[in-house]
Amino acid sequence: MRRPLAARAGAALAAAAFAGVALAPAAADTAPPDRRCLGFASNEDARSLTVFDACRDAALAEIPVPGRPRGLVVSRDGTRLYVALSDRERQQQGSEDAVLALALPGLAEVGRYDAGSDPEVVDVTPDGTRLFAANEDAGTATATDVASARPLATLVVGIEPEGVAVSPDGRVVYVTAETSSTVTAIDAASLQVVASFLVDPRPRAAAFSPDGRRAFVTAEIGGSVAAVDAVAHRVIGTVALGEDAKPVGVVVSPDGATVYVALGHAGRVAVVDAAALRVRAQVRVGRRPWGLALSRDGRKLYTANGGSGDVSVVDTRSLQVVATVRAAAGTWGVALVP
């Protein structure tokens, strides 16, 4: 499985990004992008990754992947893209269930990690040594050593786990669980569960503030985002996001002042004041925004829109959509090189 993907991915990106060859359906851009300009979107239904230039907000290539891609994250040093892939059989572990590691910028496959059944979201420690993935079906979170690809621990978390977020200092990992409406905090070094707490119904994603003292957890059925004391692991406030809101993805601005929440079927992103815990604005984007990413300067917000199969680019000062990057069916997540 490694060689074909590496060949396809590497060839596809090289062709599209560096030789100006268009790969349908993404539009080609002729200039080779700087590595720090690369962005990626996962397309769950199309079983592909869209590679885009996040400096010019233009699609570069669409690359098939062997499975249903959902969560994706770029390592802090910008050298690896990790993609959670699930099998066609959603509740059974199969040959396609894995986390792929792709080297940047060429996207050659450099690792394939067994992350349990149906890995949905993945995150990596800041030093790049450990991967954490949620296994929705098994009700566990898996920690894996990146260098050896050896599973380090499988931890029991809440029921139907989904979101995974590693704190900026790499000390703690939050794993959300949809059925039990819980968040479990894992010590990333000792690989022990240190706390669990309740949030509003059906928590989806978690994101830490840059200083690691706060975390924000979305609740899809609760229609809210919880602010969490990420030292004491307790909820300190909850922000309602509207009757039609189905909060999913969440990111925090580099200055920690603003939280952006994708509202799913509501077709909007909520802009939340992180200190006052109130909604400052809502921005209409593509259909069913799910995953979110911010540019390193916080000036641009990217939303993966599953319903419209594209990525909206929002200017975070004007709160206007300034570009739309075409992706493919079922766009789920988006990640940028830090």
Next chain:
Amino acid sequence: MTSAWTRRRVLAAALAGAALLARRAAGIEARTEDAARPTPPAGAPGAFVGAPGGDGARPRIGWLVPAAGAPQAAEQGLALAHEEAERAATLLRVDPPELVRVAGDPAQGLAALARAGAVAALAAFGADALPPAGALAVLAVVPARGAPAPGALQVASSEAARAAALAAAAPDAFGGRAAARAVDWHPALVRYGAAQLNERYARRFGTAMDETAWAAWCAHKAAHETLLRAPASHAGAVREALRALAFDAHKGVPLRFGADGALVQPRYAVDAGGALLGELRP
């Protein structure tokens, strides 16, 4: 800004506290910590089955079943929910719930559960077969065919509610396929985590989750989530908190009990062969 959810939680907690104070003032507070082991209701054959040796600290949820027993699907749905509640409680480092099973006459059974210190009861009866609600919240997991008892909470849709849901669907709602019945759950459901719940159940019991199994699972989830979010040892307080609860049961919307005690929930149209046709929004 606080969410509607949080406001409801605060309201539930306030109601719970007020009810508890009122009970204490009246000297009629139920003391779950001192609850004796439940005794069989008089005349109920094979009445008390479970929860021997309760230590009194764990919140007790009653399971009221007919003398002849509950449908197997209901038993299984309940078992899955109970296992999941135990797991959640363990994670949250709170006392896991204790399930107290009583079989026989509903009125006598509920009285026995109240004596046993249960803070809520799940009933394998239709809401029309239950006595008028007392302080104990009772969640019916079997469809009512007649008028429900006052105050009963109905997880399973009544036959009247099903008929109304079908009647409200557009004639061409299912691409020309004729809808024969509305159900509360279907093993072919996928969205909103339904596939995951269906799979957990199928893996646990080797059979598909039908609406009876889902209703029992849902009732237990609602009861336990109430205990987690608005901890109270008094049945009346739990009842008020349960009425204020909005929770997730894999239907894509928050579920709540309406003023008539019926769960406001999406239902699903099936054809004469039981195949899933589509969703019926409330």
